[in-house]
Amino acid sequence: MASLRLVSFKALYRSSSSLCNLTHSPSFAVRAFSAIFSPSSTAIVYTQHGPPDSVTRIIELAPVQLKENDVCVKMIAAPINPSDINRIEGVYPVRPDVPAVGGYEGVGEVHCLGSAVKGLSPGDMVIPSPPSSGTWQTYVVKDQSMWHKIDKDTPIEYAATITINPLTALRMLQDFTNLKSGDSIVQNGATSIVGQCVIQIARIQGIHSVNIIRDRAGSDVVKEKLKKLGANAVFTESELDVKNVKALLNNIPEPALGFNCVGGTAASLVLKFLRQEGTMVTYGGMSKKPITVSTSSFIFKDLSLRGFWLQKWMTSDKSMECRPMIDYLLGLTREGKLSYEMELVPFSDFSTALEKALGKHGSQPKQVMKF
Template structure:
């Protein structure tokens, strides 16, 4: 059995992909994918399905997936509680209309139709240009508009490329697009140990920003604080410490905090609004606690706090050119060793992998928050 689950704290060196392209003598590839035909808990609605991918023609590009992350949004889509829903189709060869979950992924170009841009060649890497492609599968057909090409994969691991378009991109945009931050300014964030949080610490450091990073009270908190400070965090505090405005003022020397990034909601978000400076901006991009966002009226009336929401999927749809430039910046930092990976848990996916082995990391993504990102890593014979 090739398939197993393993935990990693660094990049996968080269798990992939030097194997041969699996196809019939007529040029058809066999794609294995997770599918669902109705909304519900993943372990109840996900099925493992195989279907044939024909040779490409005209503007069609055949790709094989190298790595496909498991994001909370993917799980929410399966449950039917996410604003965007994938297209259900009979084109997968299922008995009823089905969809492939997964919004983020890294592919390798396998072959191209005759009308595809000649600059796109087999062996190149690409990531998905937007959501709802369906990335939890081994092979697929795409168009150039579905892909953002990675012109230089030297110095970038499959995991790093596969996970670039959600977590680091979300951090990049919030730091850049809200509050007019400049070198020396402070921002504060909760869920600082998350993938977005770790990216924000490092991108903020690169831009000369100072950060206060809030994490849950837990055993071993000193080790976690050291870890986040090693990434460039100015200060790391617990949710309990975040309630003390005088303690925060001591950290900042009275300098106002201009931006608060909220992924939790509930009391944690309320605490962020209380320590924001006058005219500060609260940006909410998640709701891990599943509790309402409560903003004191005094923060709005007397300190003119501005509240925003941010959704990277919507931003990506509206800013295709800017997204490509941003992805180039982030990959450049990764290549130069200036942006480190968030911890992740890799599940290998081969021709022998069973349904229950693929569902297990998806279930863990629902049941616990560990600071590790789940990623499917595809293996080919």
């Protein structure tokens, strides 16, 4: 566990933050003899996989020596995503080796730079792009290629959460069917952040959205919230327990594309709405129930079933398109055209935020830790 050792030589590195500024000083002629270190970092780590509320702990990490292309970023905010929890549990397909620092996306401010870094300056606001592990700590050191500079006017909670859920929504709307203004899509899990983003991005593109939510107390309030975001129709699962769901669409065209993040019955409802040769894209399975497709859906409607995983897309040759898309999405947040529910919590309240993210307090907004 050497990489996660407790800091025992703080005094030795007490001047590390001042060293960071020397790389931009004309007097830095002794660079070869002066190491540049990050400050020590408070981090949420886990040394084994298991329940996140049992295996995570907060420790202090020793300062890190910067290589010439490294950038040290002082973290501002980072979310707790379901995939973060799955990585800690050890069930996510791609995860860092343990011991590891938690977190996979976030936003920070450039604190100091290696001697060869170009295009970034102390004080710049940056996000890891593509997202990468280790954001649940006060200072993060990564190669300059891992950081993307963003507009400082971006609200920190959106900057911290833009690279996974909103980007998933955008890619799914663009990658599977050639949607045109006036077309429509159908989705379950409409109250999720991806679902909320699908509604809003679709609205901007002139695409109708049909949305399916769970039966629960206050569903009428949820419907109104989604309609304010731009949803054209919102149904509870029980309202779709009819033979001909398409009769409920009124003037909305039959959807060409559907999104499923639930599985089970909720996935079957998405399939019922799809038009001839429609496509359903699965990007999650919250119910942990399998998708069942009728034989007639394949034979007589020729439906297609696809899957989307952002992590895989990020490693493809299309990943270079990622940063312009992030800038586009962040622009929408600054213009007030893209929003979703979040709760900013102090980093020191990690245990409470984790309990909420684990669902121990019922349905909660996404937890975003503010450092």
